[in-house]
Amino acid sequence: MDYEYLLNRDKSFINRYKLNRRSEEISKVISKFSPQKKLSLLDIGSADGYLLSFLNDRLNLEFSVGIEPCVDCIKAKSFKNITLLAAAGEALPFSDESFDAVVAASVIDHLKDVSEFLNETRRVLRKDGLLVITAIIPFYDKLANMFGVDKGLHPHIKTYTLSELKEILLLHDFKVILAKRFALPSFGLIPFERNIELVLEKLRLSYLMFYSIVVGKRL
Template structure:
């Protein structure tokens, strides 16, 4: 898997404005998706590519009775989480170490672009989800990600494949998911005043191609 991160990434997520904002915004979108599209309060949630577990910690605050589990490839990042309320384990996103039909929600933010076999990841999430469970995936928009790479904001080798929303929809359908939401979000990589109303207006004006990230939600 490309783009495996280390403790420097965990430090940046608590100190660097762009990293703090991206974590906050992705967490907001994931929680909104769970609250909107999950048919019941989740009993068990899995976060794939959980990194230092900060997003999972926030989920546990919102859903205190939910079992929150994260899987992360980098052991350095796992060691950065000292919360006793979430469970982080080391593992491979393409071979999830769980039985079938055990989770109500699976999330994977900014991870599918790093794996060598995206359809395998989607199939694995389908396998471990219970009936009517949902998967929430976010990934950068390929065009804007290439721009960020070109200007030196990102290293090209960090990503295995940049994936469009159209391709994500296709992957989800092939795996057996019903698509319940697919859209773009995030107008600024560091945040801005009134960003949510501005993004809503852009979508109404069919200018959502200007938004930097993509989110897709599927139901089993």
């Protein structure tokens, strides 16, 4: 994450909403697929640690740590219940099979070597451990750039459709146990967006949503 974006993030209601909505969805899927289990969790691309702090407060975590390549972002950390290390997702400074869950929220579209990243996440996950990935879909990325919604964010190297994310995980020996879209684009619908999402889900119209979440299980 760019430090400039981090500084501007909390000034934008839309960006705060997106961050919180993403955090809620990640917490929900981890709770669903790892119920009543003390987890060790790694958050990749933690920025200042907002998501990691959110998960620490809501999940039954025995141990958690976040990594972030932007040292200035780590220095901006204001959450007291988390640990952040300066490192990149393509070279994780952890032993094999160290974690029950790895989270990478809005990370994969910024990576130059996605294959190395997935190999590393698989290496540090224990058997049956979860990899949770969220990503913006290509259409919304173009829309956001057009309207300057994510101004200041480091440009995406590549964006991925839901089908592409599933295929990538399968190619790296993960079993895909969840793949869906969630959230709306935050263009003036707040505070009614979540209600609209629930209606779309009930009507099986989730394909109209603008973010992807994929959960892979390490085999």
